[in-house]
Amino acid sequence: MNRRHFLQTTLTAAGLTACGKKAADPKAAVRFGHFPNITHVQGLVAHQLSRQGKGWYESRLGVPVEWFVYNAGPSATEAIFARALDVTYIGPSPVLNAYGKSKGTEVRVLSSAAVGGSALVVRPEANINTPADFKGKKIATPQLGNTQDIQLRAWLSDNGIKVTQTGGDATVLPTQNPDQLALFIKGDIDAVWTVEPWVSRLELEANGKIFQEDKGTFATVLASSAAFVTERAELAKKLVAAHVELTEWIKNNAAEARELVKAELKELTTKAPSEALLDRSLPRVVLNTEISRSGLDEMVKAAQKAGFIGEFPSLDALLPKL
Secondary structure, three states: OEOOOOHHHHHHHHHHHOOHHHHHOOOOOEEEEEOOOHHHHHHHHHHHHHHOOOOHHHHHHOOOEEEEEOOOHHHHHHHHHOOOOOEEEEOHHHHHHHHHHOOOOOEEEEEEEEEEOEEEEEOHHHOOOOHHHHOOOEEEEOOOOOHHHHHHHHHHHHOOOOEOOOOEOOEEEEOOHHHHHHHHHHOOOOEEEEEOOHHHHHHHHHOOEEEEEEOOOEEEEEEEEHHHHHHOHHHHHHHHHHHHHHHHHHHHOHHHHHHHHHHHHHHHHOOOOOHHHHHHHHHHEEEOOOOOHHHHHHHHHHHHHOOOOOOOOOHHHHOOOO
């Protein structure tokens, strides 16, 4: 069954699914999340295949899959904490934040999914040409504590611009991606650090200019609740194998995958992305299933610099051996 759920419904869902016995039921559905972003290509493709009755994960796991869609990572980790979500495509920073807050008990990273696909985009009229020009400016991110939000705050700090959650030398405004575009066009914000397809939409629809493109940082990982790994270990192994297979299929069937992405984004946003948007955004996302411990260590440092986490537990438990 395909369902579109946001954070408002996760507590209700948690009330229905929090029972440990249900989570351990071998026939129970896998509750699977992703965002309506190009950086979540695997999620978009698999969700659309489920809608078409050709479920990729269903056929390989032997259980139903229920799809949940979120705007950004913190909402998805809240759902994991609420026992309303088993596994999700998600940016790494919210996963690390959740791991730290739970002292390593609640969340696990199963695989990488994509790198790149994010950028800092500026409004030409804002006259931003150097990092110092961001002083006094309003900069949007998808959600407080999401990967781009933490990247931005750490980057500003590295460039001598102090920000807090409520102000500082520049103002960071956590704003849902669809709202960023409208505010950018109106001139109510000066810059945005976001992901595809929103980076390309800001370029194509609002004359935005890329100030800095991030080509090397993890954009998306495949993460799960710790309970999913321990209570359904064999299923978790199958899921990772299916994710790796799906990633290779997308690489080898780019045209078909593109059509599935287009169809799913139309379902989720009510409007199909233009061919020009797909031409620009898809090549910026590099699919990758190899998780890097050192890359995660660097992201922990960025989150600490941004003030989102303090002392942090060892990452050993974050990366389970399946």
